[in-house]
Amino acid sequence: MNDRYAPGPQVTEPPSLNGRWQRDPALRFGTKLLKTWFPLWGSMSPLRDGAENDSTLLVRIVARTKVAEDENVIALTLADANGGPLPMWRAGAHLDLLLPSGRMREYSLCGDPATSDYYRIAVRRIPNGGGGSTEVHDTLTIGDTVKIKGPRNAFPIALPGFGSTATHLRFIAGGIGITPILPMLASAERLGLNWSMMYTGRSLDSIPFRDELTQYGDKITIRTDDTHGLPTMAELTGGSPTTGPAPGTAIYTCGPVPMLEGLRTYLRDRPDIELHYERFSPPPVENGNDFTIRLTSTNDEITVAANESMLTALRRVNPAVPYSCQQGFCGTCKIRATAGTIDHRDMTLTDTERDQGYLLTCVSRATGQLTLDI
Numbered sequence: 001m002n003d004r005y006a007p008g009p010q011v012t013e014p015p016s017l018n019g020r021w022q023r024d025p026a027l028r029f030g031t032k033l034l035k036t037w038f039p040l041w042g043s044m045s046p047l048r049d050g051a052e053n054d055s056t057l058l059v060r061i062v063a064r065t066k067v068a069e070d071e072n073v074i075a076l077t078l079a080d081a082n083g084g085p086l087p088m089w090r091a092g093a094h095l096d097l098l099l100p101s102g103r104m105r106e107y108s109l110c111g112d113p114a115t116s117d118y119y120r121i122a123v124r125r126i127p128n129g130g131g132g133s134t135e136v137h138d139t140l141t142i143g144d145t146v147k148i149k150g151p152r153n154a155f156p157i158a159l160p161g162f163g164s165t166a167t168h169l170r171f172i173a174g175g176i177g178i179t180p181i182l183p184m185l186a187s188a189e190r191l192g193l194n195w196s197m198m199y200t201g202r203s204l205d206s207i208p209f210r211d212e213l214t215q216y217g218d219k220i221t222i223r224t225d226d227t228h229g230l231p232t233m234a235e236l237t238g239g240s241p242t243t244g245p246a247p248g249t250a251i252y253t254c255g256p257v258p259m260l261e262g263l264r265t266y267l268r269d270r271p272d273i274e275l276h277y278e279r280f281s282p283p284p285v286e287n288g289n290d291f292t293i294r295l296t297s298t299n300d301e302i303t304v305a306a307n308e309s310m311l312t313a314l315r316r317v318n319p320a321v322p323y324s325c326q327q328g329f330c331g332t333c334k335i336r337a338t339a340g341t342i343d344h345r346d347m348t349l350t351d352t353e354r355d356q357g358y359l360l361t362c363v364s365r366a367t368g369q370l371t372l373d374i
């Protein structure tokens with residue numbers, strides 16, 4: 001939870017789904033106040049609350065394309081089911097996909113923000129995941145309708161000359177982490193900004209959207225683990241092996257947790273570098289402790305280990321328990337506790353919800369034993 005790494009690189013608010021924890025409380029309060037006084041502020045401000053734009057919309061799948069040679073990543077193009085325009089969005093935004101099974105999953109928008117005709121998302125099949133990606137791959141086809149929520153933006157980009165004092169943009173994508181980065185590249189290119197990118201993956205055939213990226217030529221370096229080994233932090237950031245990235249670089253990155261954690265550590269003492277990141281997987285538990293949860297419906301008692309989330313422990317006995325972001329952002333995993341002491345680790349629930357005993361099982365913890373109304 002205490003994820004802020006100061007002194008360190010400048011991080012915009014919010015830098016990641018997980019980074020909602022890092023949002024400055026004063027900024028959040030100020031934003032809420034402005035939205036109360038000036039309703040238009042909500043649509044103008046990059047400091048959006050996750051709960052905004054929370055109504056559902058029915059969309060139709062109008063295209064389905066394999067975008068990686070290993071055939072494990074598909075892109076879905078979604079249009080309004082009634083033929084209308086879709087809500088506008090900006091690079092870095094994501095939407096919630098409400099699957100027929102009742103699962104909800106978040107996917108970054110990787111199409112063109114300049115059009116309101118369609119959205120595009122991309123989904124990598126994760127065979128041993130929670131079932132959301134396999135459901136998308138195995139059941140959703142062209143012509144199907146599906147509900148979405150959003151878009152919402154937890155990973156906004158501030159472009160040099162348009163809200164950022166940076167002089168160079170460095171994008172770093174790991175595998176399916178390319179999805180929020182794709183529209184950022186388009187924006188940077190359209191505005192003629194100075195940018196470069198490192199794109200990493202296990203192997204060439206696992207890397208999505210390679211064909212689409214050829215338009216950017218040598219601004220993008222593709223590097224795969226099977227051929228080149230793991231990249232160094234200097235290689236990822238495009239900097240000198242001895243002095244690191246040039247001052248004035250703004251880094252936008254999305255990929256596996258070890259890569260993001262490595263970058264954070266590497267840039268810890270570089271306040272002249274902006275680091276903005278988004279995770280696709282849960283952050284590691286920090287300052288964890290063992291505790292137990294008891295389920296009122298079955299009286300089951302489950303131990304939550306110090307290094308795992310309550311959600312992970314719950315899913316061992318009930319794989320169908322709802323969740324989505326796993327980062328304390330979307331609220332899907334909200335459950336009420338009827339007894340015990342909660343260690344809230346989110347910035348999403350309201351005081352009223354907390355007073356009523358609600359908690360987010362993906363990030364929050366407890367001391368001793370917690371009784372859950374499930």
Ligand code: FES
Pocket residue numbers: 322323324325326327328329330331332333334360361362363
């Ligand atoms: S799964 Fe999104 S807040 Fe817990």
